[in-house]
Amino acid sequence: MSKPEQDQFSPRQSAVLEEALRLLVEGGEKALTTAGVARAANCSKESLYKWFGDRDGLLAAMIAYQASKVRTYEPTGSKLTREELRAHLLTFIRDLDEVLSGEVSLALNRLSIGQAGAGGGKLGRLMLERGRGPIGKRAMALLEAGRRSGLLDFSDGGEAYETLYGLAVSDLHVRMLLGVSPETARKELGSRAERAIDAFLRLYGAANKWEEPRIRHA
Amino acid sequence: MSKPEQDQFSPRQSAVLEEALRLLVEGGEKALTTAGVARAANCSKESLYKWFGDRDGLLAAMIAYQASKVRTYEPTGSKLTREELRAHLLTFIRDLDEVLSGEVSLALNRLSIGQAGAGGGKLGRLMLERGRGPIGKRAMALLEAGRRSGLLDFSDGGEAYETLYGLAVSDLHVRMLLGVSPETARKELGSRAERAIDAFLRLYGAANKWEEPRIRHA
DNA sequence: GAAGAACCGTACCGTACGGTACTAGATGAG
DNA sequence: CTCATCTAGTACCGTACGGTACGGTTCTTC
Numbered sequence: 001m002s003k004p005e006q007d008q009f010s011p012r013q014s015a016v017l018e019e020a021l022r023l024l025v026e027g028g029e030k031a032l033t034t035a036g037v038a039r040a041a042n043c044s045k046e047s048l049y050k051w052f053g054d055r056d057g058l059l060a061a062m063i064a065y066q067a068s069k070v071r072t073y074e075p076t077g078s079k080l081t082r083e084e085l086r087a088h089l090l091t092f093i094r095d096l097d098e099v100l101s102g103e104v105s106l107a108l109n110r111l112s113i114g115q116a117g118a119g120g121g122k123l124g125r126l127m128l129e130r131g132r133g134p135i136g137k138r139a140m141a142l143l144e145a146g147r148r149s150g151l152l153d154f155s156d157g158g159e160a161y162e163t164l165y166g167l168a169v170s171d172l173h174v175r176m177l178l179g180v181s182p183e184t185a186r187k188e189l190g191s192r193a194e195r196a197i198d199a200f201l202r203l204y205g206a207a208n209k210w211e212e213p214r215i216r217h218a
Numbered sequence: 219m220s221k222p223e224q225d226q227f228s229p230r231q232s233a234v235l236e237e238a239l240r241l242l243v244e245g246g247e248k249a250l251t252t253a254g255v256a257r258a259a260n261c262s263k264e265s266l267y268k269w270f271g272d273r274d275g276l277l278a279a280m281i282a283y284q285a286s287k288v289r290t291y292e293p294t295g296s297k298l299t300r301e302e303l304r305a306h307l308l309t310f311i312r313d314l315d316e317v318l319s320g321e322v323s324l325a326l327n328r329l330s331i332g333q334a335g336a337g338g339g340k341l342g343r344l345m346l347e348r349g350r351g352p353i354g355k356r357a358m359a360l361l362e363a364g365r366r367s368g369l370l371d372f373s374d375g376g377e378a379y380e381t382l383y384g385l386a387v388s389d390l391h392v393r394m395l396l397g398v399s400p401e402t403a404r405k406e407l408g409s410r411a412e413r414a415i416d417a418f419l420r421l422y423g424a425a426n427k428w429e430e431p432r433i434r435h436a
Numbered sequence: 437g438a439a440g441a442a443c444c445g446t447a448c449c450g451t452a453c454g455g456t457a458c459t460a461g462a463t464g465a466g
Numbered sequence: 467c468t469c470a471t472c473t474a475g476t477a478c479c480g481t482a483c484g485g486t487a488c489g490g491t492t493c494t495t496c
Contacts, residue, residue: 012443028335033483044444045485055484107335109392114332116397117246117325124397132389162410163417166384171350174327174391179334179342192380199381199421230473252454262474263455273454442493449486457478463471 009065013051016041017065020058025107029114034058060126063108067130070099072138080149088142089197093168096135097189100173101182105131109177136161153206160204167196227283231269234259235283238276243325247332252276278344281326285348288317298367306360307415311386314353315407318391319400323349327395354379371424378422385414 009017019041024032034055038045052058080088099105109131112123139161146152154160169189176185227235237259242250252273256263270276298306317323327349330341357379364370372378387407394403 025335029332034485035483038445042444044446046445046487047443049485050443109396110331110335113328113392113395114247116395117243117328121397124395127396128393128398132393159413162388163385166386166388167381168384169389170380170384171387171391173389174331174395175346175350177331177334177342177392177395178327178346179339180346192377195377202421203417251452253452256474260474262476264457264475265473267455268473438496440493440495442491444491445489447486447488450484452483453481455479455481457476459476460474462473465470466468 008068009061012043013061014065016043016048016051017062020062021066021104021107024062024111025103028107029111032059032111056122059111059123063112063123063126063130066104066108067134070134072134080145080151082151085142085146085149085151086197086201089164089200090193092139092142093164093193093196096165096168097186097193099135100169101176101186101189103182106176106182109173113177139164151206152204154204163203164196164200167199168193226286227279230261231279232283234261234266234269235280238280239284239322239325242280242329243321246325247329250277250329274340277329277341281330281341281344281348284322284326285352288352298363298369300369303360303364303367303369304415304419307382307418308411310357310360311382311411311414314383314386315404315411317353318387319394319404319407321400324394324400331395357382369424370422372422381421382414382418385417386411 016037020032020037023036023040034045034048037043037058038048048058052061109127112127116124140157143152143154143157143160143164147154147157152160170192172180172185172189176182234255238250238255241254241258252263252266255276256266266276270279327345330345334342358375361370361372361375361378361382365372365375370378388410390398390403390407394400
């Protein structure tokens, strides 16, 4: 637990996984053959099987490896001002958008989703734990800080987080997974980030702190 | 165009597609082999290839067939009361939840997403057009009716629809695609429907018509 | 510098799948 | 009755992939 994610793969193995991710991004799952990975990474199939067990082990390792690269930095424990909270929310949404629209993330999600359905939902669980877990934890910490600072008002943090996520992403993640170009999607995400924060603060902002931005009624 | 979707498949072909969908739901994509479909549907592989061209044609036909089953009823053209709009929104969200959490829909989305990444995003485009298109159109019509009735206030209908969708679904569709049990998900969706409508109306309700439900400020 | 481990490259095996060919039986028209 | 069409069932083919085995080379360690 002291060195949980960093060096669980040797440099050589990391290089192989990097190459495997590249192949996956370029050609989808069908392009990710054991022989192809071995050839692209200049390693032998025997080593692949020695290191990762079998093909599924390789896929799981790719997910774990990619997850180990996102730093889940815990931003702050101090009291937040309105502007700071707003800025942190915006940063969170921008980071979220960047992750979700990243080629590697999309490819890994496609991979996990594609082989979910059947009995082997192993990869899907991995993605949920290693991918969405940390992101959600980070957001919840931020929202909690906002509440402690008297800027947000909610009873169920998970509910508030789901709302924020929905406002920021809506159905764009699924549409990207289905093939909408990440460029198109990123434009849409970018134009929605600030609006999502406005809406979120109208829904969950502590009343006396935000004097109702974008006031709409008489 | 007069008979667009109904009888594009003969009864025999529909029965075969039904069986193919059953196989897909049960075992995922890997279980959907041409031999398996032929065996399950008591037809010959040769007939499959005659009718659908090749395996991809069969997959596309499955999507088109399933899409042809959802009726995209246009509810109303008359003026709406508050209660009617609320009820229609709730019905829409419940229907949306039911579709998204349906086994067949999940299986087809997994199939399309799984083979998106590579060059062949054909199925993904089909899902976007045949699946999300009609649903979005229906919701937009409802929102437009709400605006014409003076109950909603928005400038961009698409933006309002995306907000409604995000509030109602958030990341649950992707989580279901990744393997979260539909039962768990349906409970979460059900408990969120009314809250989503409240939030949506706070964000887009015409001011003088809704006297700020769940008022939060002094 | 020798012993041993790790590893690359390749060749190999079994299998499973997509797609095609062929035969036999059913159905319907003339 | 007969011929044409359609289709079920089966057998077959080529290929591509997951997984294993082995010889040769490099790197480590004493």
